[in-house]
Amino acid sequence: MPEKNNSFIIQSSPHLREKDSVPKIMFSVIISLLPAxxxxxxxFRFRAALLLFSCLAASLITEALFLxxxxxxxxxxxxxxxxxxxxxxxxxxxxSLPLEFAIIGAVVAIGLGKQAFGGLGHNIFNPALVGRAFLQTAFPVAMTTWIPPAMIKVNTATFATPLGNLKFQDAISQGTLTSLExxxxxxxxxxxxxxxxxALMLGALYLxxxxxxxxxxxxxxxxxLSLFTGIFWLTNPGKYASPLFHVLAGSLLIGALFMATDMVTSPISPLGAWIYALGIGLVIGLIRLFGGYAEGVMYSILFMNAFVPLLNKYTRPRILGEERKT
Amino acid sequence: MPARTASEDFTKGLWKENPVFRHLLGMCPTLAVTNAMINGLAMGLATTFVLVLSSLVVSSIKKLIPSQVRIASYIVIIATFVTVADRFLAAFFPPISKNLGPYVPLIVVNCIILERQEAFSSKNTISRSLIDALGMSLGFLIALLVLSAIREILGSGTFFGQQVLGTWFEPWIIMVLPPGAFIALGILLGLANKIEEKSKSRR
Amino acid sequence: MSLSSRMAVVLTTVGVLAGAFLSSIGHLTKERIALNKQREIEKAIIQVVPGTSSNQSLYEEKKLTIYGGMDEEGALLGYAIHATGAGFQDEITFMLGTNIDLTRINSLAILEQKETPGLGAKITNMESFLRYWENKDCSQPLSLRKPAASSPEELSPSEINTITGATISSEAVLNTVNSSLVKTRELKEDGKLKLEGKNAR
Known part of the structure; x- marks a missing residue:
């Protein structure tokens, strides 16, 4: 098939076939990200603005270069x-991540995560998460060093995330678990x-x-995730955090609302979407409770992304009149 | 079409039939031990040793071996030289032997070696087999060195253990880990295909 | 000769020749390989029990070997505990040097590890990990300081600083050290850690 004659064909997501709607959908996603x-x-004041700007610029420049x-x-x-x-x-x-690392991440996200597969619609994995996974493995120390928000004053040398506190510093028994509020x-x-x-929920509500x-x-x-962590919480609340804590803490909400829902890398059929979503929640629970990392949203979404082509194949809705397979 | 002249026998391993970039053979050592140049070099040389000597033996006794048992015989011959290489490294270069770990004994299942016996040494004269083995080994060695140079420079900021990038450089740890091997090899293969495509369209 | 007997003869000959060749190679390199291993252990013992001029293996089990480091007169200077335990990625093997009463750690040397480079692999780093093991009181189990203290002065005599971002690797080493110390102490109380031959060598 001579590829040059093809004008922008998207394979995996039929609802994207209408070309005009792609920018529209993408634009609404951008709006929904604004509150967050x-x-x-x-x-995080100026640091956050700088990071947002450099990632945005690096992504656009890389995309242009690859195009x-x-x-x-x-x-x-x-x-x-x-x-x-x-x-x-x-x-x-x-x-606190140095800007040059953020830029490397953006180049990897667009270059390896998206364009290497053939551009929008062809990538198997969520590009932003590919970039983050690369950074996590390339610069593990910088990627796990945290600074407190501008309005908190602390004296300790390192500052932990609520999940890191829970996992590595026995926050429940020490009574230092971050409050739900x-x-x-x-x-x-x-x-x-x-x-x-x-802020995340506001944006997602719009979408x-x-x-x-x-x-x-x-x-x-x-x-x-609530079911999985809930079972452990009910058996031993002195050791495991409540399901509500697990839902509100870490990158669960941004992952579940904005990353797992990426149209290119999530299943098409309702059944496929359920399997995919339940799988992500379960893997997050496993990593958070028993894994070596405090947070597992990134890896579980990437992990389930890999199953999407398979899910699409086996959960394809029956075409009207097609014989039911027994 | 098989190569005719001695120089063609030798040079085809460097690019046209390069085991790593064109045939994608021997991926296991290629991905596993190229996290530092010294390891890539040691693996390349150990493979050279095994491939050249196996080709020598196989091409000299090719007429004696009934074709039904040829694979078994080749494997025994290859395994013998692999064990020699493994023992030699453990005795005289213990740190390298430790770094390469199980990948020296695993040379025995490196497809490049068996493939050359089956495809070349069992059908050609001793001298041609030797030239072919040397060319293939050199191609493999070069591929390992290129890959390990990329991974060591980006992953540790060093070249053969010597600091080449300044202290400003924060090593990309991913490059000395398995994912770095896949990423770097993937990019190199993409480039190799591009070069091949270009040179083909020019012909 | 029939084909099948020819096949048998060829395979047997190849096998026998290869075997003979390999056994001679094995014989030639055996001593040297053993010597390499022994040297590595000796070097580590001298490092963790300073002043050692000779050593003796006092106890051996699967993942724990206890050596006694002796001075020139053959008097015991301290114990060198060679132990292996689970790490984050793979097993970690180390040599731990103590005084003869098992109350003080001289120092720790990591011999084998496959932890993540840049994170867990820092257990081999003097600045970020090993220096915290020097001259530690081990009359009671050692503990880990979490989160990491910013200066070594803040640590108590039996506290080890965590490597930032590599809690699991730090903990893994600490646990193996504690359990091997308990075991060594038991063996000593049972009188199983005796030098063979008084003032040997």
Missing amino acids: AFASVYF WLRKRPLRYLLDGSAAITGILLAMTLPP ELFWGNVGGCLGETSAL LLRRSIDWRIPVGIILS
Whole structure:
């Protein structure tokens, strides 16, 4: 098949076939990310703004460079997908991360995570998370060093995230577990986008009302994580944190609402979406409770991304009149 | 079409039939031990030793071996030289032997070696087999060195253990870990395909 | 000769020749390989029990070997505990030097580890980990300081500082050290850690 004659064919997501709607959807995603972006600037001030800007710029420049190398029209840049990847990547980074690392992450996200697969619609893994996974493995110390939000004054040498506190510093028995209230408003340490649960939910509400994202995915993730952590919490509340804590803490909300719901890398059919979402929640629970890391949202979404082609194949709705397989 | 002249026998291993970049053979050592140049060099030399001597033996006794048992015989011959290489490294270069770990004994399952016996040494004269083995080994060695140079420079900021990037450089730890091997090899293979495509369209 | 007997003859000959060749190679390199291993252990013992001029293996089990380090007169200077325990990625093997009463740790040397480079692998780093093991009181179990203290002065005599970002690796080493110390103490109380031959050598 001569590829040059193809004009922008998207394989895995039929609802994207209407070309005009791609920029529209992407634009609404950008709008929905604004509350969380403003929250991060409020909590981490100038650092957050700098990180957001450099990731955004690096993503757009990399995208343009690859489009030029692959001899694709530059107007694809305007579909907004690269901008979303840049913003999402910045939201998953610790505020103290040196800018050059953030830029490397954005280049990897667009270059390896998206363009190497053939551009928008062809990537298997969420590009922003590919960039973050690269940074996590390349610069593990910088990626796990946290600074407190601007309004908290602390004296300790290192500052832990609520989940890190829970996992490595026995926060429950020490009585230092972050309160749910603080998690909700966002006055805690962590990545740019994992501070305020409120801002994230506001943005996602807009997307859900517009039906730009599949509600089954966030609901499924939260449900299965709550169930999993709930069982352990009920058996031993002195050791395990409550399901509500697990839902509000860390990058669960930004992951469930904005990353797992990425149309290119999530299943098409409702059944597939349920399986995918329940799987993500379960893997997050396993990593948080028994794994070596405090947080597992990134790896579990990437892990379940890998199953999406398979889920799409086996949960394809029966075409009307097609015989039922027994 | 098989190569005819001695120089063609030798040079085809460098690019046209390069085991790593063109045939994708021997991926296990290629990915596993290229986290530092010294390891890549040691693995390349150990493979050279095994491949050259195995080709020598196989091509000299090729007429004696019934074709039904040829694979078994080749494997015994290869395994013998692999064990020699393994013992030699453990006795005289213990740190390298420790770094390479199980990958020296695993040379025995390196497809490059068996493939050369099956495809070349069992059908050609001793001298041609030797030249072919040397060319293939050199191609493999170069591929390992290129890959390990990329991974060591980015992953540790060093070149053969010597600091080449200044203290400003924060090593990309991922490059000395398994994912770095896959990423670097993937990019190199992409480049190799691009070069091959270009040179083909020019022909 | 029939084909099947020819096959048998060829395979047997190849096998016998290869075997003979290998056994001679094995014989030639055996001593040297053993010597390399012994040297590595000796070097580590001298490092953790300073002043050692000779050593003796006092106790051996699967993942624990206890050596006695002796001075020139053959008097016991301290114990060198060679132990292996689970790490984050793979097992960690170390040599721990103590005084003869098992109340004080001289120092720790990590011999084998496959922890994450840049994080857990810092257990081999003097500045970020090993220096905290020098001259530690081990009459009671050692503990880990979490989160890491910013200066070594803040640590109590039996506290070890955590490597920032590598709590699991730090903890893994600490646990193996504690358990091997308990075991060594038991063996000593049972009188199983005796030098063979008074003032040997």
